[in-house]
Amino acid sequence: MIGCIDIACVIVQVEPIDCSPSATGELYLPNAFSPNGDNENDFLQLYFGEVQCIKTFELYIYNRWGEKVFETTSPVAKWDGTFKGKSEGTEVFVYYMKATLMTGEEIIKKGNISLLR
16 A cells, blocks of 8 residues: 555445436427527537436437538537537527437437527
C-alpha cells in the first residue's frame, strides 16, 4: 500500500432499475422546439422515464433537401438547431429514431420536427 495512510471498507448497494413500460413511460420526441436563447425548449431532446433502460439508440434528423443535419447514438444528446456550425432557420425537419430497450422491445418512430425562431 504505497502512499496510502488508511484503509476503508465501503458497502455499495445497487438498486435494480425498473424497465417495465409502466415505470419508463413512452419514448417521446417533441415535434417542435425553439432554440432562441430564452431557456425554454431551446434544445430538441428525447424524453423517457429511465434512459438506463435503453440498450441501443439512433436518431437521425434531415432537412428538406435530404441532408443529415444531426445524428446521435446517445439518448441524452440534445440538438441545438445548428448544422455545420450555423443556426438553421425556421423550418420543418424529418426524423428517424430507433431504440432497443433492455426488455428487448424495439421502437421505431418517424415524423416531423418544426424548428421555430
